[in-house]
Amino acid sequence: MDSTDVKAASQRAGDHPALETAARIGYAVNGVLHIIIGAIALRLAFGAKGASADQSGALGSMAENPLGLVTLWIAVIAWLGLAVWQVTEAISGGRETSDKVKAVTKAIVYLLLSWTAFRFASGGGSSSKKQSTDFTATLMSKPAGQWLVAAVGLAIIGVGVYHVVKGWRKKFLEDLETHPSEWIVKAGRIGYIAKGIALAIVGGLFVLAAVRHKPSEAQGLDGALRNLLGAPGGPVLLALVALGLIAFGVYSFGRARHADV
Numbered sequence: 001m002d003s004t005d006v007k008a009a010s011q012r013a014g015d016h017p018a019l020e021t022a023a024r025i026g027y028a029v030n031g032v033l034h035i036i037i038g039a040i041a042l043r044l045a046f047g048a049k050g051a052s053a054d055q056s057g058a059l060g061s062m063a064e065n066p067l068g069l070v071t072l073w074i075a076v077i078a079w080l081g082l083a084v085w086q087v088t089e090a091i092s093g094g095r096e097t098s099d100k101v102k103a104v105t106k107a108i109v110y111l112l113l114s115w116t117a118f119r120f121a122s123g124g125g126s127s128s129k130k131q132s133t134d135f136t137a138t139l140m141s142k143p144a145g146q147w148l149v150a151a152v153g154l155a156i157i158g159v160g161v162y163h164v165v166k167g168w169r170k171k172f173l174e175d176l177e178t179h180p181s182e183w184i185v186k187a188g189r190i191g192y193i194a195k196g197i198a199l200a201i202v203g204g205l206f207v208l209a210a211v212r213h214k215p216s217e218a219q220g221l222d223g224a225l226r227n228l229l230g231a232p233g234g235p236v237l238l239a240l241v242a243l244g245l246i247a248f249g250v251y252s253f254g255r256a257r258h259a260d261v
Contacts, residue, residue: 019081020085020261022082022084023078023081023082024257025074025081025256026075026078027252027253027255027256028078029079030113031252031253031256034246035250036057036058036062037053037058038243038247038249041238042239044226044229045235046235046239047235052128052222053221053226055116055128056128056129056131057222059072060120062120072121075113075114076117076118076121079110079111079113079117082106082110083106083107083110085261090103128221131220132220132223133216136206136218137215139152140210140215147210149209149210149215149218150206153203153209153210154203155203156202156206157200160195160197160202161196161200163192163195164200165196166196167188167196168189168193170185172189172251173185175255175259176259177258177259180254180257181254184250184254186247187247187248187254188251190244191248191250193244194245195248197241198224198241198245201227201228205223206218225242228241
């Protein structure tokens with residue numbers, strides 16, 4: 001089978017209704033995840049304690065009740081479907097190398113999300129904060145470890161800036177095959193900007209961990225939001241970012257319907 005055959009087979013797989021449905025459900029479940037994270041962060045802004053305002057906190061909350069557990073198992077399949085669909089896009093999509101790299105990166109992200117959801121659904125989930133700290137400690141133990149951690153931090157900041165620009169310029173509309181309602185567009189714009197700000201803070205914590213040579217400084221999204229809470233006007237800032245994450249979740253439901261899959 002030559003490259004043309006592989007590309008054609010990949011395109012047929014990507015266009016299969018079952019895979020397209022899984023991808024759309026994956027976007028919808030992604031919306032649920034962001035709404036839960038945003039709700040946890042909003043409670044933090046008002047002084048409440050409880051779950052971590054990150055992926056592990058949201059997935060852990062879902063695993064605590066029957067409906068959430070069912071949603072988790074759906075997420076496992078849907079995110080796996082999204083990962084496979086991104087692989088087909090990397091093989092049969094545009095000719096630009098950047099598009100292929102982006103598709104492969106997204107495939108890895110959704111594959112990791114699927115695996116994480118499976119761990120929580122089967123009762124074996126772990127804290128995102130601990131994973132971030134362990135990952136940072138492992139990197140720092142390598143030659144030029146501080147530089148590696150700093151590079152990871154700068155890369156995450158770059159992703160954050162990309163999200164802010166994508167939201168501000170409404171470039172997320174390029175991911176859709178049909179134009180959504182105006183309130184979905186507004187939710188997407190606010191959501192991408194808020195998520196970008198949160199990611200930039202996460203990246204900043206990795207850079208800080210590298211500078212101080214303290215793996216514990218790299219605390220992931222929950223640590224980023226709690227650091228925001230400690231800033232001047234922190235509760236208001238955190239509440240705004242939390243509402244932005246909820247807006248991103250709302251946009252994800254719109255994307256599930258209008259996505260170009």
